[in-house]
Amino acid sequence: MDTITLANSFATIVGLLVTFQSSKGGSDIVDFMEWLRENDNSNTAAIIENNTQLQNKLSTFMSQNHNEIMSQLSNLNDLMVSVASRMYGISGIASNFDDNYGLSDQALRILREFENSDGEYIWRLKSLSGAEYSIDASQNLEISEPRFIEDDLKIMTELNLLTCEITNQGYHRYRITRYAIEYLRATDKLITA
Numbered sequence: 001m002d003t004i005t006l007a008n009s010f011a012t013i014v015g016l017l018v019t020f021q022s023s024k025g026g027s028d029i030v031d032f033m034e035w036l037r038e039n040d041n042s043n044t045a046a047i048i049e050n051n052t053q054l055q056n057k058l059s060t061f062m063s064q065n066h067n068e069i070m071s072q073l074s075n076l077n078d079l080m081v082s083v084a085s086r087m088y089g090i091s092g093i094a095s096n097f098d099d100n101y102g103l104s105d106q107a108l109r110i111l112r113e114f115e116n117s118d119g120e121y122i123w124r125l126k127s128l129s130g131a132e133y134s135i136d137a138s139q140n141l142e143i144s145e146p147r148f149i150e151d152d153l154k155i156m157t158e159l160n161l162l163t164c165e166i167t168n169q170g171y172h173r174y175r176i177t178r179y180a181i182e183y184l185r186a187t188d189k190l191i192t193a
Contacts, residue, residue, distance in 0.1 A: 009044075009047055012044055013044060013047070013048070013058075014073070014076065016036065016041060016044060017032070017058075017062075017073065018073050018077075020032055020035050020036075021066065021069055021070060021073065022070075027062070028059065028062055028063070029048075029055060029058050029059040029062055032058070032062065033045050033048065033049070036048075075158065075159050075160065078159060079159060079183060082103045083183070083186060103152075103155065103156070103159075103161075104145070104148065104152055105144075106143070106144050106145050106148065106149070106152055107152035107153075107155065107156055109142070109144075110122070110141060110152065110156075111156065111161060111162075111176070111180055111183075111184060112184060113135070113141060113142070114135060114176050115176060115180070115181060115184055117135045117136075117139055119135035119136040119138075119139065120136055120175065121135070121136055121173040121174060121175055122134070122135055122141065122153075122162070122173065122174040122175075122176075123135075123136070123137055123171060123172070123173050123174075124153075124171060124172035124173070124174075125137070125171055126171075130146075131149075133149065153172075153174060156174075156180075157174070160177055160179050160180075161176070161177055161179060161180035161183060162174040162175065162176060162177065162180065163175045163177060
């Protein structure tokens with residue numbers, strides 16, 4: 001399959017999976033395939049049937065708790081809207097789907113700074129003047145909107161771009177995920193295209 005067909009198939013399957021999960025409240029791959037045929041999506045059912053690896057991955061994904069599935073699909077939507085909102089020409093369309101969970105400019109800048117540093121952690125340390133944020137306690141992060149930093153970190157954690165741990169001393173430390181690196185590369189490609 002060419003790139004356009006693959007992208008279209010992926011978007012179609014994910015979109016139909018969201019609709020199915022929302023309407024059925026969770027089920028398995030057999031029910032999904034039956035639902036596809038009942039709802040005039042035989043072509044999509046055929047794509048899935050002809051790809052054993054895709055069937056296995058969908059089956060594994062659908063075997064999770066329904067709330068976890070919906071959370072992951074929601075996160076995927078938020079990331080797609082966030083990426084699309086930075087693309088020339090399509091940003092206006094994406095803004096109609098933004099439910100305020102897209103990444104802010106500050107959050108995106110923090111992710112980029114973290115990736116470029118090759119650091120292991122972003123630390124949230126308490127000081128007399130409030131909270132300070134640094135990468136591996138050696139490089140202070142530039143926080144342009146201090147009142148929204150906690151919100152940005154929370155959203156990045158919910159989107160699995162960062163993981164958060166609380167140390168025994170009560171400090172928060174955030175680690176970048178592989179998913180965040182892939183997300184940044186995807187946005188870089190879109191910006192330079």
